[in-house]
Amino acid sequence: MSNHSRKYSSRVVDGHARAPARAMLRATGFTDDDFHKPQVGIASTWSNLTPCNMHINGLAEEAARGADAAGGKSIIFNTITISDGIANGTEGMKYSLVSREIIADSIEAVAGCEGFDGLVAIGGCDKNMPGCLIGLARLNRPAVFVYGGTIMPGDNHTDIISVFEAVGAHAKGNMTAIEVKQIEDTAIPGPGACGGMYTANTMASAIEAMGMSLPGSSAQNATSQIKLEDCRRAGEAVLQLLKHNIRPSDIMTRPAFENAITLVIALGGSTNAVLHLLAMAHAVGVELTLDDFARIGKRVPVLADLRPSGHYMMAELVAIGGILPLMKTLLDAGLLHGDCLTVTGNTLGENLAGVLPYPPGQAIIRPLDNPIKADSHLRILYGNLAPGGAVAKITGKEGLSFTGPARVFDSEEETLARILDGTVQKGDVVVIRYEGPKGGPGMREMLSPTSAIMGRGLGKGVALITDGRFSGGSHGFVVGHITPEARQGGPLAIVQDGDRITIDAEHNRLELELTDSVIAERLARWQPPEPRYRRGVLAKYARTVGSASHGAVTDAHEGGR
Structure with a gap:
């Protein structure tokens, strides 16, 4: 191996002075030969608390075998996961987005402390994916991300x-x-991440398009043999990345992020991709803004008929070839940057060169000349209700504009109760505020309210806006990530029941139908509510987290984003 293959582990285990470190590692199974090998950390998100992650211990072991067989010395360690599917609609969901930061921090802390030369990170549930990538980007050591795979229907x-x-x-x-x-x-x-084009599958696909996963990794069933092979190959790939000194910063470039955004749009992916890609770009030092999503969205169509807005599930897309034929179509149309480097050591274009098209007659992925929607379903809205921006998920099936009276709630729980008891009526614009990154804190997903709206048959008759966010499974006429958030004195804080609100996805506007003077008068009288938490991780998060329009990151430098 080249000298840079042991850049970090050599500082921990080489020389007479490092005998104590070697003694500790011998107890874990290290031999004399192992101390001369590159150390590859395998970051596992295994936990038995959710089907998304219950199988990942076995995947981590396969990745470790791959790294060992290629000449490295693997060390498996764990980071955390929570389950959005279990926590949604409860106070516990406030920890969900926070867990993204905990995952990133823990991977950075363990790898930084122990001197791993390279890493494989394996994620299952939603926040695992961006959390792992943020941690890998901060460390900037040769690394591969592996998706744990999708569940069966x-x-x-x-x-x-x-x-x-x-x-x-x-x-x-x-x-x-x-x-x-x-x-x-x-x-x-059984095992695997939620089966539609929800946040987990969206982010796994985005990461593959970015080049940080091996080809095909994002579209494999969780319990398949090919997923085990993907893990072994990922362990092997890290040794090649070490040999050639290819790091995340070489792969996670601005064009690579544009590729990720393009694929997310074509797949009809989750609004959470906006939040997470902004945060990942921040971690690797790439300038990315909400306006980049709007710019790319003007030229990229929605092609995938996948849940929640469509019909099919990820396992059915896997059965016809996964995302690679779609990426080849986008590349051939000039919608992807084919010269971006990937974890294979080759460019994206080289990886896709031999990919065959989808089988004739399949109905999951539309051709470019017959899209589900001619431009993006992810709409970046501005206006007097969202001067800092907001993110809408509007496929067009719900219409492209909505105007109605506000029905205002200060928490998700209150909103859900009023939807279920019939208080919320057709024509209403449901407003859920004080659920932003600082206000919640934690920016909960409004999956329970949006699902209740759909379940009551109000999907086309009610709109919902919030400074919180949405599950990848949410659909309907929904707008989230409104900034500035209510807790920070954004205009959302002064909306009253009956105020008329217009959502215009054609002109990308979110407007409160009040004069500037009335809005200013209300804001002058507004007082921020008391913090909901004063100790613990949620209090710490509320103090450090930034705007959703900049990815809701917690490590922005003072005076910066």
Whole structure:
């Protein structure tokens, strides 16, 4: 191996003075030969608390075998995961976005302390993906990300979103308790991340398009043999990256982020991709803004008929070839940068050179000349309600504009109760505020309210806006990430019941139909609410987190973003 292959581990284990370190490592199984090998940390997000991650211990072991067989010395360590599917709709969901930072911090801390020369990170649930990539970007050591894989569909083509929407259907009287129980019992059949083009599959696809995963990694079933092979190859690939000194900063360039955004749009992916890609770009020192999503969105169509807005699940896309044929189509159309370097050591264009098209007759991915939507479903909105920007997910199926009276709530729980009891009516614009990064704190996902709206049959009759965010499984006429958030004195804080609000996805506007003088008068009278937490991780997060329009990062330099 070249000298730079042991740039960090040599400082920890070489020389007489490092005998104590070697003694500790011998107890874990190191031999004399192992101290001369590059050390590869395997960051596992294994946990038995969620199906997204329950199998990742086995994947980590495969990645370790790959690294060892290629001449490295693997060391498996754990970082955390939480489960959005379990926590959604509860106070506990405030820890979800926070966990992205904890994952990044822990990977940085362990690898930085122990002197790993390279890394493999394996993620399953939503925040795992950006958390791992932020940690890898900060360290900037040769690394590969592996996605844990997607779950298989449940009975009758159900998934976790089917369960959430069943709750709303039951509240309306359209589904019996027994029917809800049947969906609950069978929608989640085993290991793997949630099955639609929700946040986990969205972010895994974006990371592959960016070049930080091996080709095909983002579109594999969690329990498949090919996923085990993906892990072994990832361990091997790190040794090649070490040999050639290829680091995340060489791969995660601005054009690579543009590739990620392009694929997210073509797949009809989650609004969370905006938040997470901004944060990942910040970690690697790439300038990326909301306006880049708007610019790219003007020329990239939505092509994938995938849940939540579409019909199919990720496992069905896997069965026809995954995302590689779609990426080849986008590349051939000039919509991807083919010269971007990837973790294979080759460019994206070289990786895609031999990819075959989808089989004839498939209906999951549309051709470019017959898109589901001619431009992006991710709309970046501005206006007097969102002077710092907001992110909408509007496929066009709900229409492109909505005007109605505000129905204002100061928490997710209050909103859900009023949706389920029928207070929220057709024509309303539901406003959920004080759920932003600082105000929540934690910027919870409004999956329970949006699912209840859909379940009650109000998907085309009610809009919802918030300074919180949405699950990748949310659909309907929804606008989130409104900045400045209410807790920071954004205009959302002074909206009152009955105020008329217009959402215009054609002109990308979010407007409160009040004069500037009335808005200014209300803001002058507004007082910020008391912090909800004064100690612990949520209090610390609220003090350090920045604007959602800049990725809600916690390590922006003073005076910066």
